[in-house]
Amino acid sequence: MATLTLRDLRKNYGPMEVIKGVSLDVADRELVVFVGPSGCGKSTLLRMIAGLEAITAGELQIDGQRVNELGPADRGLAMVFQSYALYPHMTVRQNMGFALRLARVPRAERDRKVDEAARILQLEPYLDRRPKDLSGGQRQRVAIGRAIVRQPRVFLFDEPLSNLDAALRGQMRIELSRLHEELNATMIYVTHDQVEAMTLADKIVVLQAGRVEQVGSPLDLYHRPENLFVAGFIGSPQMNMLPATVQEAGPSGLAVALASGTRIVAPVAAGSANQGDSVTLGIRPEGLRLDPDGPIGGEVRLAERLGGLTLLHVTIEDGRQVTVQIEGSDLTRPHETVRLSVNPVACHVFDQSGRAFTHLLKHSLAA
Amino acid sequence: MQDSLLQRVTTAITGWAVALLLFFPIGWMVLTSFKTEGDAVKSSLAFTPTLASYGEVLARADYLSFALNSVVVSVGGTVLALLFAIPAAYSMAFHPTARTRGTLLWMLSTKMLPPVGVLVPIYLLFRTAGLLDSRIGLVLIYALMNLPIVVWMLFTFYKEVPNDILEAGRMDGARVFSEVWHLLLPLTMPGVASTGLLSLILCWNEAFWSLNLTSAGAAPLTTFIASFSSPEGLFFAKLSAASTMAVAPILVFGWFSQRQLVRGLTFGAVK
Numbered sequence: 001m002a003t004l005t006l007r008d009l010r011k012n013y014g015p016m017e018v019i020k021g022v023s024l025d026v027a028d029r030e031l032v033v034f035v036g037p038s039g040c041g042k043s044t045l046l047r048m049i050a051g052l053e054a055i056t057a058g059e060l061q062i063d064g065q066r067v068n069e070l071g072p073a074d075r076g077l078a079m080v081f082q083s084y085a086l087y088p089h090m091t092v093r094q095n096m097g098f099a100l101r102l103a104r105v106p107r108a109e110r111d112r113k114v115d116e117a118a119r120i121l122q123l124e125p126y127l128d129r130r131p132k133d134l135s136g137g138q139r140q141r142v143a144i145g146r147a148i149v150r151q152p153r154v155f156l157f158d159e160p161l162s163n164l165d166a167a168l169r170g171q172m173r174i175e176l177s178r179l180h181e182e183l184n185a186t187m188i189y190v191t192h193d194q195v196e197a198m199t200l201a202d203k204i205v206v207l208q209a210g211r212v213e214q215v216g217s218p219l220d221l222y223h224r225p226e227n228l229f230v231a232g233f234i235g236s237p238q239m240n241m242l243p244a245t246v247q248e249a250g251p252s253g254l255a256v257a258l259a260s261g262t263r264i265v266a267p268v269a270a271g272s273a274n275q276g277d278s279v280t281l282g283i284r285p286e287g288l289r290l291d292p293d294g295p296i297g298g299e300v301r302l303a304e305r306l307g308g309l310t311l312l313h314v315t316i317e318d319g320r321q322v323t324v325q326i327e328g329s330d331l332t333r334p335h336e337t338v339r340l341s342v343n344p345v346a347c348h349v350f351d352q353s354g355r356a357f358t359h360l361l362k363h364s365l366a367a
Numbered sequence: 368m369q370d371s372l373l374q375r376v377t378t379a380i381t382g383w384a385v386a387l388l389l390f391f392p393i394g395w396m397v398l399t400s401f402k403t404e405g406d407a408v409k410s411s412l413a414f415t416p417t418l419a420s421y422g423e424v425l426a427r428a429d430y431l432s433f434a435l436n437s438v439v440v441s442v443g444g445t446v447l448a449l450l451f452a453i454p455a456a457y458s459m460a461f462h463p464t465a466r467t468r469g470t471l472l473w474m475l476s477t478k479m480l481p482p483v484g485v486l487v488p489i490y491l492l493f494r495t496a497g498l499l500d501s502r503i504g505l506v507l508i509y510a511l512m513n514l515p516i517v518v519w520m521l522f523t524f525y526k527e528v529p530n531d532i533l534e535a536g537r538m539d540g541a542r543v544f545s546e547v548w549h550l551l552l553p554l555t556m557p558g559v560a561s562t563g564l565l566s567l568i569l570c571w572n573e574a575f576w577s578l579n580l581t582s583a584g585a586a587p588l589t590t591f592i593a594s595f596s597s598p599e600g601l602f603f604a605k606l607s608a609a610s611t612m613a614v615a616p617i618l619v620f621g622w623f624s625q626r627q628l629v630r631g632l633t634f635g636a637v638k
Contacts, residue, residue: 052534072537079538085531089553098549099539146539 002063002076002153002186003028004049009058011044011210018044020210021058026154026203031180031187035197036207037233042190043158045207049188050156051075062153078147079156082163084139086131092118092142093127099150117148120182137168144176148183157189161196173199194234198222206230228280228354237285237311239348240322244281246273253360254349256281259318262295266347268357279357280350285311285325287346290332294341298322300334314338393614400607407603420608428591430612437587437616439502440577441570444509445563448517451510453559456521457547461533471522474515482512482575493580502585508576513566520565524558525551561628564621571617588613 004026011019019041026032034042047053049060051072060067067075078099087095093114094101100110118124121141131139140160147155157176161169177200180187191197197204198218206213206221206229214221214230225231231239244256247263249270256279257263264281273279288296290312298316310330315321324340332338349357370378399407400421406414424430459467489508490499498504528551536550552559574589581590595602595609621628 050538052537071542072534073540073542077538079535081531081535083529083531085529085535087532087535087550087554098536102540102545102549146535150539 004154004186004188005059005061005064006049007059007061009045009048009060010056011041011048011053012056018210019048019056022207022210022212023058024205024212024215026186026188029184029186030202031189031200032203032205033197033201034188034190034205034207035192035194035233036213038192039209040207041210042192042207046079046156046158046188046190049154050077050079076153077156078150078152078154079158080140080143080147080160082159084131084143084163086139086142086146088131091128091130092123092134092145095131095142096145096149099146113149114145117145120148120179121145136164137172140164140172144179148179153186155183155185155187157187159191160189162191162193169196176200195236198234204234206233208233224356224359225282225348226356228282228350228356231282231348231350231356235284237323237325239282239284240288242281242283242318242320242322244279244349246275246277246279248275249273253344254279254357256349258296258316259320260296260316262317264295264342264347265344266349266357267344267360268347268349269360271357273351273357278352280354282348282350283322283342284346285323287343288322288324288340289343290324290326290330290338291341292339294339296340296342298338298340300332300336300338303330303332303334305329312338314340316340396607397611398607399603400611402604402607404602404604407607420604421612424595424605424608424612428594428609430591433586433588433591433613434616436502436505436581436585437571437589437613440505440509440585440587441567443502443506444513444570445566447506447510448513448566449559449563452514452517452521452562453547453552456518456525457543457551459518460522460525460528461530471519474518478515486579489576490579498580500581500584500586504580505577505585505587508580509570509573512573512576513569516569517562517566520562521555521559524555524562527558528554557627557630561630564624564628568617568621 006022006024009022036042048055055068096114097110118127123141161172201218204218204221205215208229214226221234242258244258247257248255253265253267254270255265296316298314300312300314302313304311310326312324314324345361401416402414493499493504533546536546577587577589592609592613595606
């Protein structure tokens with residue numbers, strides 16, 4: 001298998017820079033997910049790694065070897081496309097064996113490898129069909145099979161599940177995880193769906209506007225976001241963001257006041273914060289609890305009861321709306337007045353430039 | 368929605384009228400070819416069919432050698448044009464540059480020039496190169512003549528192929544040749560076939576260059592027809608017989624390939 005190193009990779013389309021210097025190390029057998037909103041450059045970055053887009057500046061190494069100048073055929077990578085990109089005029093067997101045929105692998109060996117991949121992906125009954133006679137999920141599996149057969153150094157996935165319906169997507173996600181374990185392969189996976197990123201990744205790279213915002217394990221990003229963008233992007237429902245003012249910086253944390261005057265102490269290092277500075281207080285929805293003695297008062301606007309979870313949308317005293325996530329089926333009704341308390345562990349404070357203040361509590365799950 | 372009876376009848380009548388109008392000259396020509404020279408100048412439909420004109424035409428000229436020349440130069444010109452157009456259209460469709468559009472238009476614009484405008488230079492070039500009255504010369508000029516239209520047609524067919532499929536091929540290890548041979552050509556076969564057929568028909572019917580650049584050795588059927596419009600007066604029956612024999616092969620060919628032709632020519636529009 002293989003390691004991958006990106007050194008200050010850049011991509012220009014004419015005068016426009018779309019990838020603005022990305023550096024990253026991908027370890028052997030790691031599953032790295034590039035995630036970000038559409039247009040953030042994640043697909044372009046993947047295509048640069050694949051060799052389908054030229055690299056304007058910087059260096060790309062596979063196993064320590066510079067590959068900038070190699071074409072896609074010579075990099076030894078396999079890619080699964082969002083549109084599957086199956087060869088419509090070939091059967092499933094021919095589709096999966098095409099790379100081996102080009103590499104002049106003898107027929108018997110080719111068939112053996114295709115059969116093996118078909119077994120792993122449960123595609124055996126469909127080997128003689130053409131792509132148009134397959135369902136979306138089956139096509140997706142053929143596209144993955146085409147990659148597996150080649151035993152590539154690195155697998156690249158470009159939003160492979162976004163054309164599937166929700167149920168199938170969940171199922172394929174589990175299958176991909178299983179596959180990663182079974183193949184023991186290095187994989188890079190691009191998605192705009194942060195749930196996919198959270199569930200699949202060993203390491204997530206959050207991209208925005210051609211820059212890396214943060215790299216880390218899923219729980220790292222969830223519990224210790226380095227900036228506002230990552231905090232808002234990772235996690236569903238989204239983190240509640242409330243404008244606040246610094247009141248006092250102490251050794252146990254930063255005391256901030258919400259617009260309504262409510263005082264909350266967040267366990268973060270004060271750093272260079274001064275009294276009176278404007279900051280943003282971020283609270284995960286599960287960090288808010290219904291508590292008759294809580295410091296924040298508000299009115300329930302909407303209750304989403306999902307059975308195992310309840311999401312309450314509450315308008316708090318300063319007029320802002322927050323989401324409260326409660327375990328189990330809570331029976332609080334819309335228009336009820338409630339009070340909320342805050343779990344300090346789930347609190348984050350961001351300065352005006354959006355950078356997070358360092359958390360003082362070490363999270364048990366985050367690295 | 369079901370068309371009304373009136374609509375269908377009108378469509379049928381119009382269709383048949385257009386078809387008959389287009390076919391009338393050819394039908395008249397075939398009819399005339401079976402007349403005697405005396406009957407041919409009359410416009411009456413009553414005559415006794417005779418093969419005399421065909422006999423005379425075949426006796427006076429070696430039809431088969433002309434026909435063979437036609438086949439060789441048409442097929443040769445088409446194959447040569449495709450050989451250049453396939454890679455050209457590939458690079459224009461999948462690796463376009465800022466000048467691709469302009470190049471395409473420029474290529475097409477060469478078809479706006481009347482061929483006679485370049486007759487003298489071409490004739491002199493051919494004479495110097497020893498290509499006059501040679502099949503190779505005709506193959507060359509036919510290929511060049513059809514190249515713009517062949518590139519244009521292939522370009523539009525290639526444009527229909529999703530780039531992803533070719534990129535998947537590249538990731539699978541295909542280099543340019545494999546990409547074109549294993550993926551692009553099979554995927555656009557109907558288009559390539561109809562382009563080839565059209566080029567074949569254009570070559571077969573071409574008269575200007577063959578009349579001016581050949582005399583006997585490499586002369587195709589168009590020259591064969593022309594040789595029967597003699598200065599001592601027109602012999603309509605013989606001329607018709609010669610013309611019928613010249614167009615018959617391509618008509619039969621067109622008949623058998625019409626499905627392919629229609630499919631190719633409407634490829635993008637219907638799909």
